Amino acid sequence: MEERTASSSPSGGGRTGRNLPAAIAVGAGLGALALGSLYTIKELFLLVIVGAVGVGVLExxxxxxxxxxxxxxAPVLAGxxxxxxxxxxxxxxxxxxxFAVFALVLLIWRMFSDGTDGYVRDASASVFTLFYPVMLAAFVPLLLRAGDGDHRVVIFLAVTVASDIGGYVAGVLFGRHQMTAISPKKxxxxxxxxLVACMAVGAWLVTWLLGGEIWQGALIGALAALLATVGDLIESMIKRDLGIKDLGSILPGHGGLMDRLDSLVTTLVPIWVLMTLFF
Incomplete structure (x- = not known):
């Protein structure tokens, strides 16, 4: 999610250019759905993930x-x-x-569907979609399969959301120095x-939910802040290359599902690695 700088002009959402009440309501609803399924039947949470990522694939x-x-x-969703x-x-x-099997399926699928013209282009985009976000999102069930997997997923979600919220608030209140031309509002x-929000939330939840050390949670949070930002920039590059403003509009105040998933999928693998090493 791109934060707005303090000098952003109004555009239907006040100073920030967003419908903030709608964004908060949607965020709270998604959080309730995630926690409700995660702490009841883990497999239900996987269905939520499949649904969200599936919409992202269609976008x-x-x-x-x-x-x-x-x-x-069709083959990407099957994958x-x-x-x-x-x-x-x-x-x-x-x-x-x-992943390897379905990547091959996509290469074969394209070979028999639209001829030779544009094969490399279409096949590359298909495998890219199978990897981002599909394969990256599959690290959620890897987190979840641990005995304390529900807590691990909550930490992953919380530090990534903290990245968005901390970046948004600080950007609105203090943002003056542009990070990169890829995303001018960042x-x-x-x-x-x-970074501060992620490290604080990571340190708190890792010590509380997993009995870990403060430095372990802070490290997980710092890595999440860095890679969530990278995820935002990757999606910005995709949109700029395709010449579109948003990948979707299904979530009021947020945009599409991919606008929520971009930072999540890029933080998953490193967080899974650190949690596997630490716990």
Whole structure:
């Protein structure tokens, strides 16, 4: 999520250019859905993940189509379900194997669908979509399969959300120095707010929920802040390359599902690695 600088002009959402009440209501609803399913039946939470990432895949395929890049949604969505199941019930090795199988399926699918013209372009975009966000999102069930997996997922979600909130608030209040031309609204002050918020939330939740050390939680939070920012920039690059403003509009005040998933999927793998090493 891009934070707004203090000099942003109003555009339907006041000073920040967003419908903030709608954004807060949607965020609270998504949080309640995630926690409610996570702490009741873990498999229900996986269905939530499949649904959210599935919508994100459809948003990406539609966006690619604006530049006549053909990504077949059906095999990508099948790969999504298969990788979530493989990761949760069989582990990381089977996740990697399932990704490789469906990447090959996509290469073959394109070979017999639209001729030779644009094969490399379409096949590359298809495998890219299978990796981002589909395979990256499959690290959620890898987190979840641990005995304390529900707590691990909560920490992952919390530090990533803290990155968005901390960056947004600091960017609005103090943002003056642009971080990069890729995302003009992203500032160094916003990144600092994201870093502080992530480290504080990480330190708190890791010690409370997992009985870990403060420094472990702070490190997880710092890494989340860095990679959540990278995730935002990756999506900004995609949108700039495709010449579109948003990948979707399903969530009032937020945009599309990919506008929520961008920072989540890029933080997943490193957080899974650190939690596996630490706990």
């Amino acid at each position: 990406l395929t539609k966006a690619f189509a604006t530049r006549d890049i053909k990504v077949p949604a 999504l379900v298969a990788m979530q199941a493989a990761a949760y019930w069989a582990g990381a090795v089977w996740l990697l194997a399932t 500032t160094w002050e916003g990144f600092a707010g994201s």
